[in-house]
Amino acid sequence: MSPSNPLQDKHLWVKILLGLVLGIGFGLALSPEAGALFSPERTRVIAEWVELPGLIFMGLLKMVVVPLVICSIITGIAESGSLGFVKVIGTRIILYFVLTSSIAILIGIGITSFINPGSGLSSGFVDHALAQQAEMSAPQTLEGLTIPKRIANVIPTNPAKAQLEKNMLQIVIVALLIGLALLSLPKATGQPILTLCQSGLSIAMKIIEWAMLLAPYAVFGLIANVVIKLGFEAVTGVALYMVTVLLGLGIMFMIYLFLAKFVGQQSIPAFLKAIREAQIIAFSSSSSAATIPVSMKCAEEHLKIPKKVAGFTIPLGATINMDGTALYQAVAAIFLTQVFGVDLSTGDMVLLLVTTVGASIGTPGIPGIGIVVLATILTGIGVPAEGIALILGVDRILDMCRTTINVTGDLTATVVMNRWVKE
Numbered sequence: 001m002s003p004s005n006p007l008q009d010k011h012l013w014v015k016i017l018l019g020l021v022l023g024i025g026f027g028l029a030l031s032p033e034a035g036a037l038f039s040p041e042r043t044r045v046i047a048e049w050v051e052l053p054g055l056i057f058m059g060l061l062k063m064v065v066v067p068l069v070i071c072s073i074i075t076g077i078a079e080s081g082s083l084g085f086v087k088v089i090g091t092r093i094i095l096y097f098v099l100t101s102s103i104a105i106l107i108g109i110g111i112t113s114f115i116n117p118g119s120g121l122s123s124g125f126v127d128h129a130l131a132q133q134a135e136m137s138a139p140q141t142l143e144g145l146t147i148p149k150r151i152a153n154v155i156p157t158n159p160a161k162a163q164l165e166k167n168m169l170q171i172v173i174v175a176l177l178i179g180l181a182l183l184s185l186p187k188a189t190g191q192p193i194l195t196l197c198q199s200g201l202s203i204a205m206k207i208i209e210w211a212m213l214l215a216p217y218a219v220f221g222l223i224a225n226v227v228i229k230l231g232f233e234a235v236t237g238v239a240l241y242m243v244t245v246l247l248g249l250g251i252m253f254m255i256y257l258f259l260a261k262f263v264g265q266q267s268i269p270a271f272l273k274a275i276r277e278a279q280i281i282a283f284s285s286s287s288s289a290a291t292i293p294v295s296m297k298c299a300e301e302h303l304k305i306p307k308k309v310a311g312f313t314i315p316l317g318a319t320i321n322m323d324g325t326a327l328y329q330a331v332a333a334i335f336l337t338q339v340f341g342v343d344l345s346t347g348d349m350v351l352l353l354v355t356t357v358g359a360s361i362g363t364p365g366i367p368g369i370g371i372v373v374l375a376t377i378l379t380g381i382g383v384p385a386e387g388i389a390l391i392l393g394v395d396r397i398l399d400m401c402r403t404t405i406n407v408t409g410d411l412t413a414t415v416v417m418n419r420w421v422k423e
Ligand code: ASP
Pocket: 286, 287, 288, 289, 322, 325, 364, 365, 366, 367, 368, 369, 370, 371, 399, 402, 403, 406
């Protein structure tokens, strides 16, 4: 074991977990609502400094994510050796993603209808949250996020702009097309670009290795910062709703373990061990896109998945497969119908399913975006979008959990695909 290669540090995972636990404790100690140790002003300054390693770590991951996705998809396709292979894996993975997203949504709808968290909500809490919403401006703009617009937008007319704006879906499409074109050309013609991508991939992976040195401190800082800012009052108001989301995500997690074991032929403890670094980074960063580099590492180095599979499934999955987000959106939508007494017909339910699957494809893997897209889904089924105010306070914590499930889903898809394409 060489200490200069942190990803081979057997204790890295323990250090990252320790960072997580200590970060939560530190955040609670500093949280104004949990009895602050310092004045709000001083707490703010401390929180900023504590978050610094986290910001540097996230900066490094985000810096390499675009070249990494481009290079890994291009080399993955080129190294697969045939258009036939790409066609098989491409068709299967899209079907798989649509299927698992639909299962996630059905679990969300089923569990929320069963638990009925919206019925017991105090009217005082609802009125207070709605009044606050009226005073607040929207958390992020919804413009350009309508589902048909997103679908029409997947082909970038200007690939440089797509990179500049980090539009992952567009970047994935460009890389897929370049990879496919390379496969269709005589080997010598495409070789310079392929060599460039192979080298780019190695450079990106090296930078990620360095970034991982910071991971335990980064996780500590990121999580402490989130906990300091968390509104505990908001949590108690919608506790049953939170429990419903978490229970649904837990069921989805069990389904992944089942798939990894029986379809991917993995031992469950080994699978969990292999993916835990990616899970903790997803949990602390709330961004499946920023976690791509770590997921790639876990897939290739720990799970031993060939580049031609992982290089394809991880970036694609992080971009279009968000089962955790889809499940969360279904729970939130049904919860709000219960709060506002809106009756959904079977047609509305089908519409909810279709729009949520569509939304999960077009939703970027960045923090907090799931709730923004939820507004579009709600409008589609006739639920007042202002209802989002009720669940906004607890969104960050649910975002952390759903992002962990999103990333686990991508890694499960990778072991499943690896098995399917071998056969
Ligand atoms: N934060 C989630 C992700 O990156 C997306 C969301 O649900 O907000 O996967």
